Amino acid sequence: MKKLLSILLVLCLLIGAVTLHAGAAQRELDVYNWGEYLPDGTDGFKDINEIFTKETGIKLNYTTYQSNEEMYTKISGGGVSYDVVVPSDYMISKMIENDMLEKINTDNIPNYKNVSEDFKHLEYDPNDEYSVPYTGGTVGIIYNKKLIQPDTDLNTWDVLWDDTYKGQILMFANSRDAFACAFSKLGYSLNTTDEKEWIEAADELRKQRPLVQSYVQDQIMDKMIAGEAALAPYYAGDAITCMDENPDLDFIIPENSVFNRFVDAMCIMKDSPHQREAEEYINFILRPDIGAELTNYLHYTTVNKASFELLSEEEQNNPIAYPSAEILKNAEVFVNLPPEIDELQKDLWTSIRADSTGSIWSIVFVIAGFALLWAVIAFYNRVIKRKKFK
Amino acid sequence: MRKHSKNKKKYLSAIYILWMLVFTIIPLGLVVYFSLTTIDGKFTFENLKNIGEYTPVFLSSIKLSAISTALCLLLGYPFAYIISKVKASKQVIFMIFIMLPMWINFLLRTYAWMTLLENNGIINRLLSFIGIGPVHMINTQGAVVLGMVYNFLPYMIIPIFNVMTKIDKSYIEAAQDLGANNRRVMTRIIFPLSMPGVVSGITMVFVPAVSTFIISTMLGGGSNMMIGDLIELQFLGGSYDPNLGSALSLVLMVLILISMGIMNEFDSGEEDVLAV
Numbered sequence: 001m002k003k004l005l006s007i008l009l010v011l012c013l014l015i016g017a018v019t020l021h022a023g024a025a026q027r028e029l030d031v032y033n034w035g036e037y038l039p040d041g042t043d044g045f046k047d048i049n050e051i052f053t054k055e056t057g058i059k060l061n062y063t064t065y066q067s068n069e070e071m072y073t074k075i076s077g078g079g080v081s082y083d084v085v086v087p088s089d090y091m092i093s094k095m096i097e098n099d100m101l102e103k104i105n106t107d108n109i110p111n112y113k114n115v116s117e118d119f120k121h122l123e124y125d126p127n128d129e130y131s132v133p134y135t136g137g138t139v140g141i142i143y144n145k146k147l148i149q150p151d152t153d154l155n156t157w158d159v160l161w162d163d164t165y166k167g168q169i170l171m172f173a174n175s176r177d178a179f180a181c182a183f184s185k186l187g188y189s190l191n192t193t194d195e196k197e198w199i200e201a202a203d204e205l206r207k208q209r210p211l212v213q214s215y216v217q218d219q220i221m222d223k224m225i226a227g228e229a230a231l232a233p234y235y236a237g238d239a240i241t242c243m244d245e246n247p248d249l250d251f252i253i254p255e256n257s258v259f260n261r262f263v264d265a266m267c268i269m270k271d272s273p274h275q276r277e278a279e280e281y282i283n284f285i286l287r288p289d290i291g292a293e294l295t296n297y298l299h300y301t302t303v304n305k306a307s308f309e310l311l312s313e314e315e316q317n318n319p320i321a322y323p324s325a326e327i328l329k330n331a332e333v334f335v336n337l338p339p340e341i342d343e344l345q346k347d348l349w350t351s352i353r354a355d356s357t358g359s360i361w362s363i364v365f366v367i368a369g370f371a372l373l374w375a376v377i378a379f380y381n382r383v384i385k386r387k388k389f390k
Numbered sequence: 391m392r393k394h395s396k397n398k399k400k401y402l403s404a405i406y407i408l409w410m411l412v413f414t415i416i417p418l419g420l421v422v423y424f425s426l427t428t429i430d431g432k433f434t435f436e437n438l439k440n441i442g443e444y445t446p447v448f449l450s451s452i453k454l455s456a457i458s459t460a461l462c463l464l465l466g467y468p469f470a471y472i473i474s475k476v477k478a479s480k481q482v483i484f485m486i487f488i489m490l491p492m493w494i495n496f497l498l499r500t501y502a503w504m505t506l507l508e509n510n511g512i513i514n515r516l517l518s519f520i521g522i523g524p525v526h527m528i529n530t531q532g533a534v535v536l537g538m539v540y541n542f543l544p545y546m547i548i549p550i551f552n553v554m555t556k557i558d559k560s561y562i563e564a565a566q567d568l569g570a571n572n573r574r575v576m577t578r579i580i581f582p583l584s585m586p587g588v589v590s591g592i593t594m595v596f597v598p599a600v601s602t603f604i605i606s607t608m609l610g611g612g613s614n615m616m617i618g619d620l621i622e623l624q625f626l627g628g629s630y631d632p633n634l635g636s637a638l639s640l641v642l643m644v645l646i647l648i649s650m651g652i653m654n655e656f657d658s659g660e661e662d663v664l665a666v
Contacts (some may be wrong), residue, residue: 210613
């Protein structure tokens with residue numbers, strides 16, 4: 001019996017080794033991208049990853065994240081390995097600084113010639129050594145015409161602090177975007193390194209908290225389409241998607257104040273074992289037809305001038321996706337913040353989100369109170385009750 | 391032979407000890423380590439000091455989960471009593487109905503409540519049909535309590551039911567023979583004897599409720615942050631600070647430990663009844 005078992009075990013191991021070996025021949029690629037950021041075959045769009053696998057035979061492991069911070073935490077925590085990631089501007093410069101990205105050889109990416117000049121030589125990666133643009137966009141305010149009072153001035157970021165809309169305002173759950181709204185309101189640079197200005201912005205956000213229905217990210221789309229909220233800061237591309245679903249919605253970038261223009265770009269992780277596959281994937285995304293499919297699905301600003309030509313006239317002339325130079329002159333791209341400001345931002349954000357009016361003594365009192373209650377009950381049980389029964 | 395089996399037991403327990411060491415003791419040690427160090431690994435009390443600021447969050451979490459636990463007990467106890475009285479064949483059906491929602495993903499169940507409670511949600515649309523204006527339900531503390539009661543009620547019913555089915559019928563008969571009416575049987579015999587079930591039910595509802603994070607995010611909106619959300623914010627949210635996050639969980643752990651200590655004081659049911 002025992003012999004039989006050991007033979008069986010050896011067989012299993014052998015089979016395992018053989019299949020493992022066969023698996024090594026299969027080319028693979030791990031891609032880590034934003035959620036709902038690539039057509040996946042639903043709503044009449046093509047499944048881009050499936051096409052890629054079909055054409056190249058490379059097996060894709062595709063996972064998604066909700067925020068740059070989530071992505072960064074996962075990667076810097078170790079234990080995971082990705083080849084291609086799609087961080088935003090400021091996160092790219094942070095990852096470059098921390099030596100997490102591999103230089104990209106654009107000679108191996110023939111479609112790199114399609115990248116529009118507008119998306120080259122941006123502050124986060126001045127020489128375009130580490131990143132290849134994926135999409136871009138702006139941040140403005142999405143609102144529901146039916147829920148807005150006629151006398152409300154929407155052409156200002158102050159509207160997100162208007163208490164007529166208490167409980168009807170959605171706010172970004174991601175700290176950098178949320179702070180940017182406050183800076184837009186105050187008229188400070190989004191990349192300020194002045195601690196006083198950060199604290200002032202935090203005060204604004206703290207004032208806003210009672211008015212905020214909830215702090216969300218991707219859910220802004222569902223909630224705005226369902227008419228659950230009147231106002232929210234939002235990304236231009238996603239706003240167009242919302243407006244297609246609910247005609248009561250509209251989008252505005254308040255004039256005369258600074259606002260955020262963002263770029264998400266594809267990067268290859270340092271020491272990625274699948275360099276060649278990663279380059280092939282980036283090249284594939286930059287192909288004119290694939291880029292056009294991506295833009296038709298996302299409605300974000302395309303970074304691909306060859307794809308732009310393939311878009312419908314309606315999409316090409318959409319002022320939300322392609323704002324005029326007049327509006328764009330106030331735009332600012334995020335850059336990475338120095339570590340001490342980054343720390344300050346995190347601390348401020350926690351204290352904004354949570355009710356932080358307690359003190360060190362209040363928590364001591366709470367714990368002591370609990371312990372006292374326990375002691376009283378234990379005393380009653382052990383001493384007084386026993387006596388009574390006797 | 392005997393010695394051999396004894397050794398076997400030793401080996402078996404070694405596996406569990408190893409398991410506990412790797413997945414309980416070491417992580418706990420790490421939580422303590424992180425909460426007492428800075429991001430660079432230097433020793434500090436700063437994290438624990440900063441926790442004080444968030445006392446209101448602790449208090450509101452404890453309040454909301456205590457209310458939910460009390461509601462679960464009020465709803466669950468009579469229900470457990472009723473099922474324990476029906477025929478065994480029917481008990482199975484009742485139990486399936488209690489367990490059925492638990493087969494659906496926790497996140498999905500909460501998400502469903504969100505769409506039900508929203509201002510333009512299903513309940514409000516039905517209400518507007520019969521002419522009642524939209525009732526504001528979502529993003530309130532009530533919605534959070536509802537979500538917790540809905541999700542954790544089975545954990546209250548099952549332990550109470552289990553204990554009740556095991557109560558020796560002869561105690562009840564004896565009480566009745568001695569002239570106790572139904573109310574007296576309930577308060578003096580059944581309730582004290584079911585106390586162990588009640589205590590484990592309360593523990594099984596209160597502990598997950600106080601540390602839950604997704605229910606309050608989905609149903610509570612921006613101003614009803616619970617301690618679980620605050621901890622999540624330190625790890626996956628915008629303010630990455632595992633040291634503060636660990637310190638928060640450490641304090642939460644101490645509070646839960648004390649709460650369980652308090653609950654265990656009530657867990658002397660059988661002795662008391664039989665001592666009388």
